[in-house]
Structures are given as structure tokens and as C-alpha cells.
Amino acid sequence: MSDEPDLESDREPSMNISGGVEGGGIAADFDPATADTRAEEVVDRLGELYWQKTYGGQDAFTCLVRTILSQNTSDKASQPAHDALIERYNAEDVDLAGSLANAEQSELAETISGAGLYNQKSETLIDTAEWVLAEFGSAAAFDAYVKDEEPSDVRETLLSVRGVGPKTADCVLLFAGGRGGVFPVDTHVHRIYRRLGIAPADADHEEVRAILERDVPAAKCGFAHTATIQFGREYCTARNPACLEDPDACPMGDLCDQVGVYPETNEVVDPAEAPEADD
Template sequence: MGRRSIRERISGEELLRLLRRSLRVDWREYVALVAYELDGNPFAVLAAIILSQNTSDKNSIRAYERLRRTIGVTPEAILRASYNDLVETIREAGLPRQKASALKALAEAVIEWGGEKYLLEAPPGELRERLMSIRGIGPKTADVFLSLVRKAPGVFAVDTHAARIARRWGLVGEKAGYDEVSRALYSYFGPDNSEEAHRLIIALGRTYCKARKPRCRECPLRSVCPSAQ
């Protein structure tokens, strides 16, 4: 990897405590948490995660709020809406046609599986496989849901922030793929901290560990991060 790993300098539990003290996580800034807090139903959370793909949480939150206000965020409401109306409603989230198709396919699948109860009760591995069989749903979407709603063991969702930071921490190599990054972060933080660590890593990436011009001198991890030395 070319440099030392952060795990040689600080344990995952100690790092998590440092992140908690240093960063603010407001549920209103994360679209999955907005859906979880405002609606609570599992389909709504999955819909919100789909809207968040390849865009900012600000854009996806605006699109989600418009969706719940004008169409609704249940499988039945999504299927009743016309494709074109759905596209226009979620346009602010970006890639509206792709995401509308994914929402339609998800709604149809959930009803076919027996309703939202299945999303809450199916074995996590089986559910992950079924969700990922839907075009437009990848491992990150499935893992965010499994971690946030199901509290499933062995799951660490990886977005662009988590992948970048895991590499900068030396937990994985530069060419590591999704599954390798997910396993490394899960191993580092432990089975009880995945969902919280995921949100704190996003906050760290947004505030300090940016893709371009990271603010290493101001970062609360500057004394332990291999990339800040």
C-alpha cells in the first residue's frame, strides 16, 4: 500500500469516539435519514436511497420531499403514477429517467414479494441479492438499507466518501473494489458501529477529507491519518 495503515496508529473504537466528538451529524442532511424519520416505512427509505445515487443529498432531499408530497412513497403510489409524472417529480435528483425506472421496478418487485413486510423480515443475504437483481439498485443502495433499517450484521455501506477515505487511511489499496473496501471498514470499526461509522465518514468527507484539496491541517484526524503526515 506504500504507507502505514491507520489501524497501526489508532483502533476503530478510538477513532469512532474522536469522530463523534469532532463532527456534527444532522439527520436532516441525509436523504435516507429524512425518509426514515419522516415516513419510517422501508419502501420510502429505499426510494430515498435510489434518489441519492450520483447526486448530492441536498438535491435528493428536495426530490424526495416533492415525491412524497405529490405522488407518495409507497409501492402502490409509485405504480399508480405515470412514468412521465414520476420523471418530472424527481428530476431535481438527476438521472430522472433511470431513477424513475428503478423506482417502478422496485415497487413492482416489493408487491410481488408480498409487500413491505418482506423488506423487514427477509433474511438479509436473500434480500440483498433480490434488491441487487433490480436494474438501478447496486450494492451501496442495498447495504445502506440493510444497515440503517435492518441493522444487518456484516454490512458496511460504501459511497464515494467511504471509498476515498479507506484508501487514504491505508486500509485498502488504491484499486480496491466495493466489496474489499466494505470488508475493511467493517473489520476496522466492528460489528456494532457500521451504520454510525458510515454517517460519520460521510461527514468527514464532506467537511475535511474532500476529493480535491483535502483540509488535512484542520482535520481532527491529522495526528493519526497516514495521508496527513
């Protein structure tokens, strides 16, 4: 791989929580020969398939809004909703938190209706905007807090907000704060690293996160999060992983324990439901 990855021609999707090629971050170069753990080897293998970059630089409140919109829906659905919200509420020289705090809930819900659960999400967005104003005074001050304060303190603060869970908090730390060692765990990440056998089959999201943040170097965690999601969409899907019909179709085949995947019977179950998990 080139020493200077070309972010303009890589395969990073534009419709994802990272913001795609234009979403901030710095090109990086990961060397598979230096992997110290199986998790890192998987990540380096992902780097041979996809882009390589570290993250950071997004506006923290905008990132928080984008991540809330992405909850329980696809990037393909949530990205247009985010774009519509920004167009309506993020006028020039207007603080987005102030604009959303004063938004009419029914109008906001209509604006983001493509994202799913729009009534619930519109309420969450208004509540979150009001919280930002009450605690920090503006979106700009919130951005400074996320980027400057101790990551563990920022995470604890974010988790205290209604509607903000671990993945949302970690995405803000990663994509806005650029904090190394933060590995957000969504459904793809949770499934894949248990299926690989890197995390226990019955591990919950927080247990998977702890294992990955321990075994993947800090600088690679952000890339690993987004690339794992892409790998989950292209190869290691929930119901029909590539290895089910062709053991050579998956680029992780030699690193995977196939927990819950049974090519001989064409059966796929959640790793926690695999017989091995009960032994």
C-alpha cells in the same frame, strides 16, 4: 462526552440518506479508549466530532426510494426530490409501492427532476415498485421482509433488482432494518479509508466494505457510514483535503497515511493513482 448524547443538538445533517435526527435510530455512546483496530479508532474519533447513534426503524420501501434518488447526486439535491415524491404519491392510506407502480413515468420524472438523472430514476422507481408488488404484495410486506429475514438473504434479493447496487442495498438494511455490521460504501467512504491507509489503495468498494465490516464493531458501522460522509464533506474532500495546507487542520492527522495527498507539491490524486500503490 455525555452518557446520553442529545440528538436534538448534535450535528447530524437533516438532508442525508439517514433522515437526520428524525430518521430513526437510537442514541449510542462510543468510548475511544476501547478501540481495538485503527478503523475503530477513526470511528471513535468521528464520534467526538459528530453525533453518535445506531440506526434502524425507517420504512423499507421509502428508504429504498430515497436511496435510489440519492444515486449520483448530492443529498442537498435529492432530498427535495424525495419530499416532492412523497407529497405527490404517498397519500394517506395509499400503499406507496402501488402508487409508484401505477405512476405516469413522465409525471414522476418531472416530480423528481431536481435529483438528476430523473428519467432513468423514474423508470427504476416504477420498475422497483412493480417488483415489490409482484414479490411481496405491498410496501408493508416488503418492510417486514427487510426487518425480519436473514440480512445476507435480503441483500442478495435487493441486488437482484435492476438499479439497486451494493450501497443502495446496504442502506436499506442499515436504515430500515437496523442491521448491525452493515457499512455502506459510497464515494466518500471509498476515498477516505484508502487515503487513511486502512484499506489498500487499489481496493474497490466491496473490498473496502469487507475490511470495514471486519474491523469496525457491528454497532458502530451505521454511525461510521454517515459520520464518515460528513467528515468527507468538511475535512477530507476529494480535491482539497484540510491537511493539504495545514497538517494540524485535520482531526485524523495522526491516524492517516495521506495516501495520494502530497502537501509538499500541493497535489492530490486518487489513492489508487499514488506511486506507493504501484510499488
